[in-house]
Amino acid sequence: MKIGLLTHSVNPRGGVVHSMELAHALFDAGHDVTLMAPATPGQQFFRPLRCHSALVPVASTPADMVAMVGSRIDAYVDHLSLLLEHTHFDVLHCHDGIGGNALATLQERGLIDGFVRTVHHLDNFVQPQLMAWQQRSVVQAQQVLCVSRLWRDVLQQEHGIAAIDVPNGVDAARYSPTPHAKDSALAQRLGIRSNGPVLLCVGGVEERKNTVRVLQAFIQLRAQMPDLQLVIAGGASLLDHSAYARTFQALLQASGCSRDVLLTGPLADADMPGLFRLADVVAMPSLSEGFGLVVLEALCSGVPVVASNIAPFTEYLQAGDCSWADPLDASSIARAIQQALADNDRQRIAASAARLAARFSWQRSAALHAGIYQNLTAREASPCL
Template sequence: MHEVEARPLRIGLLTHSVNPRGGVVHTLELAQALHDAGHEVTVMAPAAPGQRFFRPVRCDTHLVPVQAAPRDMVEMVASRIAAFRASIGELLQRECFDVWHAQDPIGANALADLRAAGLIDGFVRTVHHLEVFEAAQLMQWQSRGFLRARQVFCVSRLWQTRLRAGHGIEAAEVANGIDGERFSPVPTAGDAALAQRLGLLAGAPIVLALGGVEARKNTLRLLEAFLQLRRDLPTAQLVIAGGASLLDHAQYHRAFAALAQAGGLPVGAGQPIVLAGPLPDADIPSLYRLADVVAMPSLNEGFGLVVLEALASGVPVVVSRIAPFTEYLQTDELQWADPLDACAIASALRVAIEQREPERIAASAARLGARFSWPASAARHVQLYREGLRDAATRADSLATF
């Protein structure tokens, strides 16, 4: 055990997708920070034929072959758990890892199966947030993924508290980070090119939301708020980027389309509503700079990396007055809104656009950048990994004495 505590760790990090979702971004940034700190890291994710990670990765990667996701959610999750389990089982025949760490229920359930089969000693699970599913099997997989873990981490106190109260789990807090070099208010030549590609109107106030059209992101109420905002700012455009999700949001998309049509707002490039979808990773810094305000009136979040990225890009932000935002953001750093009140969201958007304060935004970005960094997050993870390995070795020694 002393040898493991002294040397760099061999770490397998599992994430559910190669697409730009918050949990995937967290995994890649953490993996690269661990790699830069001298540890051997392999990021593992399911990938259909032809798929690759949405951005280059500085550490090793292992793509788990899967077919295109079936429409049935339970079938999809079951097939991906099985794919992870089989692929890692083969990997274990030729490679050894000190730490297995899953960022979602799919990878965690595969690791739980491998642990039950005696192929690994244990695993770590980060809970970013929990979902409510109609299918009982999905709920069972979600809870099993952290109940069977040797260690559980959370990115906010909110989810620490919920896991303790709801499941008796004592989770450790691990911070997110922000790449201050990647996100900046300084314009580049790519900004104008992206604006032209998306059909952003010169001089029009741009409201930006990231994460796609989803109930958790509260996109319908954001659209209601935008309809109200257009009464005072008739040229405003709503840009929604992202949305590469494994979950089925088709019904919510239909409700969004119906509300946009009822409000007389066309959707498309150059229209009042621009559904940009997942964009190339290189476009994201420009996308932030093109916005007049970033809207995040979410109903449920694990942390909210978008807030850090937007402020670092010099853009005002509107967020829900709920945890986890209230944990790390100060009252005067942005505009707060009741996520259940479209009028409140509209008012916050208007204030953010009309009373933009670059100096205050810069001060907030500096404060948050000093508090949240990926190297610090990686160091915290390593500390917890080593504690978990030490505790597991102690338990094994105790059992060996009987």
Template sequence: MSEALHGALRIALLTHSVNPRGGVVHTLELAQALHQAGHRVTVMAPATAGQAFFRPLPCPVELIPVGPASRDMTEMVGARIQAIERHVLGWLEAGHAFDVLHAQDAIGANALANLRDRGLISGFVRTVHHLDHFDDPRLMAWQTRGFLAASQVLCVSRLWQSVLRQEHGLEAALVHNGVDTLRYSRVPEPCDQQVRQRHGLVAGQAHGAPLFLMVGGVEERKNTLRVLEAFIQIRHDLPGAQLAIVGGASLLNHDDYVQQFSATLQASGLPIGPGQAVVITGAVPDRDMPALFRAADALLMPSVREGFGLVVLEALASGTPVVVSRIAPFTEYLDDTDCTWADPMSVASIARAMHEVLKHKASADTLAREPPDVCRRFSWPASAQRHAALYRAFHSLRELPHARHALSPSLA
């Protein structure tokens, strides 16, 4: 029986970009936790000239050279699939060996599927965070192939397990996200005020100017337009309120939705920019995120579709209450004591939840500074342990002659 079934695993984690998106954050946190558990982890990601990951890692990182992102998404995805395929092949030809090749998205998965089809690797693992709809049939085909070609499929929520089972007849294993409660904490840090000032954030609810925070940029999936419409209503009652939208470094093209959002914002007459009613920061330094959560009176995440919603745990660990959609996956791990619910399709419901969450914030400020129970239930070391067990099950099955790569009920 292989040493990999008992000792340290050699793991390659592939992610689609170096930008701070949920799946990329998951990759880096998982890599660090696996590394700390004694495994030999290498993280691989495509990057343009001068790009690097938004936070340092304790394990080796391989940045795969690619050209600037094309406005033609199909062309860009195809180019990145080829670049990752060439890069991994180069590693294999140089004599590097991995017990596990694990793609966190369809781009890396298709590169590994190409290598598998050429007989150069025996299989690979794929995590499905969520699935998108694309008008381009080639993008849809790549998305589907990315999990159907995998030898072992993982999901971060029961919602997407169910989708894969019902729509594709595929059984996926559940793995959880986590939260670093040392990094994300209610305890203020000396830099907090500087971060506030640098991004033009207002004083906060205690000074009659509540700050609502969104993370992920302006995207239809994030429901940013309805949040803006709800905020416009809120400003009638709370004229000092501020909406800060941070992040948004996505590879996907959201131009049409951004135009709708911009037209609505302009028609509202709300001032835009640092210190104004609406602040749109774009990508921010990763080191600023804990302070941004602590600065906010509430995190708004009434998304219409999510894989898990990692920033919800980060906000809660920072002592910031959250508004989330009363839909899966949020309903899988949150209850009435953890959040304020909203109907993501109703602007009025989102506005009511925004009013309600401010009341919750006022009472929560009097509570102990320990992270809530929901944050203690999810940790990256536990996620790494779960991944390692699934990797070993996958590795064991690969060593059995003619074995099918299915998981036992106890692991699935």
């Protein structure tokens, strides 16, 4: 099949990683895949691609969210309108509201028969226009997919949409506990210390990631573990998290722990496997996730994990896979971190990683997607009775 996958950015966010890994797995299975994303001048995908790719030109990102999203929708519509004049896709599949709205517009214009939309999670935007665009991207899709039972149930109960649950995967060859010669150089370059435990959070400072409560937990732990270092990696996002970041910075300055908290900002993709190996525990007490790829990546790297005791984490993690935390309670997060550091059983972590990697592979995800695509194309080709 000829498949077009649309994602919202070239940056290493969860939905973009999902789109890229799915594109590679479909390509390796023999499909003709093109991964598309908006890109400002000079931008490229954060990781080299094996499949075809297309960068949709957009101007420098506007500060206003509605203007930014609207401009990217328009850019996709313009790009695909020209592309569809000489290229036919069996399936067009988007992973966010930007691509979804572009495809909905093309569908309304009669340029495509339908599209597939994966919902990783839904946001609660303050701006009505963003909420309207998000809703349109879902309800206009021919088929909606999601990455967890949690979001499948939300779509059914709150939107009346029968979505299909198609989970993520993890690249267990890329994320490995085997040390690499470059790990120590990475630690030195970033400023990660070796004289105490390292607590790693991935995703930057934002409310959904619960970073303020992680900092509160870290401040509590410093009383017993003065050598503990908090590393917060990543943060490339199209959304505006500045108000939450100011709250985080105010707490950090008042705590007196600034020298022990490292914010790396967005990192090169090649740094991520080594970064996991440098950590003593990875904390992901998120308030909301579509799936939580970081958990699988950390476990495959041999690192104990703290996760929120809520779905979707409770769907695929068993007792012993992680240390559970109440994401609304900083003290609970602190206790879970302590437990993870104290109960660092490498053999148990390896067993958890092996079981989860066998269950969640990109090859299996691609096969499930291909079956859904084939059913849709067969339905379209069937004559009306």
